[in-house]
Amino acid sequence: MGFPGTWMTESESVVYRVVPKCACSTIGQIMYYSDHGEFFDGDIHDAKGGMHKWALEDSQPLITANIESHKSYAFTCVRNPYTRILSSFFDKICGIQRNGKRYRGNLVPLLIQKYGIEVGDPETGFEFDQIKSFRRFLLFARDTIRWRRPMEPDIHWSAMSGHISTFIVNGGKYDRIFWTEHFNDGMKAVLDEIETPKPVDITKIPRFNESEGHGPKRAFPVEDYFDDLSMHLVYEIYKRDFQLFKYDFEDPSNKMPTGEIDLTEVHAKLGE
Template sequence: MSFPGTWMTESESMIYRVVPKCACSTIGQIMYYSDHGRFFDGDIHDAGQGLHKWNRPESQDLISKAVSDHQTYVFTCVRNPYTRILSSFFDKIAGIQRNGRRYRGNLVPALIQKYGIEVGSPEDNFEFDQIKSFRRFLLFARDSIRFRKPMEPDIHWSAMSGHISTFIANGGRYDKIFWTEKFNEGMADVLRSTKTPQPVDIKEIPRFNESEGHGPKRLHPVEDYFDDLSMHLVFDMYKRDFRLFKYDFENPANKNPIAEIDLDEVHKRLAK
């Protein structure tokens, strides 16, 4: 069995299925802290030790056994699809990455050419029409997800249900799925359900946003970016996310969930 995107504490107190753009940096740092009593110095995605990760060959047998035995608490975290795709645009398309370059090399120039997207630059203080460019990016994101053209969908804007389903399809089961919009409450539930070597006070944990400060600031309320066509494109891409994780498709201004997540329903729907 394969469990890509899965992290586990070295103490095997908890297993987390990473979902990009859903507080994964903060969650990874909390897991690291819960074992070592300190945060990882740098981006937790770069940590090559101190945390088991599926992409580390030496971790795979340990993660597989922990999943199959189901003695280790398993969780993940989701986010409103409207704010998640908007965050992906500002971070990965309009923003400059930590290495000082654009994301994925020639991706942004290709989108400028094929979709007419504008992203500005640090030199002009990222001056561009954010709403128009974002809506054109949505067309590209839909094309990549629906038609796999001009490229395969990127992990940062592919559906959350797709990430979460790989764990279920390979025999895993989640004990908890919580919302980034209620992060402290959800993560506190995880910590109460586990025994960690180091105590963690969720109220004292900083937020680790590795993309912050490397691109333009969002200038408008979330709902201003989504007209009727944009909402249709978003629903086309993320209808399972809205339904399973109980977000409000009708109102982009409402980032909060409108019902409780039914874990049995999630497992039933995503096991297929």
């Protein structure tokens, strides 16, 4: 199976397992900058050079050799499951994508038809019942993850532990997993452990949120979107994420982690 979703700097200073909706655009740009002294002009997900990616065939042997010998420092980044699934909804379901179209072509019409979801329209300022539609989207997300229908689960709302486990199962070992909620501290800790061809001052790095501005703004606090049933669904989908990455399931309004991530526990539980 190899190492899907893995990026590595050309200098092989660091290896990163991408987890969608967890600051991956910013992390990718920092990696690119650390080799080249400039940011990639465009969305880093579109870069076909300047960085090794598992999706690029020529990069695969280099990434495999590096990870199997644990030659470089390896890390990833996680996010509160409540805010992550909300972000996926507003970006991928309600938002207009970089190509000017809806995400995955027929996905949104399918959701409108089968789940009664509304997504609004840029022409009318994206006015719709956000809470009702989001809760219906949660049902859809659960159906894709639990029963793989009406489609396979999408990488943007499948569990973080699933993404992170493929790296471990195939022979990789993480040196650090940090939280987007403490991004600067976490990214600085990674940079402090590696030698980069170009120096990176984390305090001067802009945020690269490629999905921003393409869809409706969240109109309510996070906790308003999750009633008792929604919380139950979220726990059903993301139980391991809450447990392993130390997030508070009981309180959707608390996006901050409640304890330290135990890397030994993560490797043991996700390496099975």
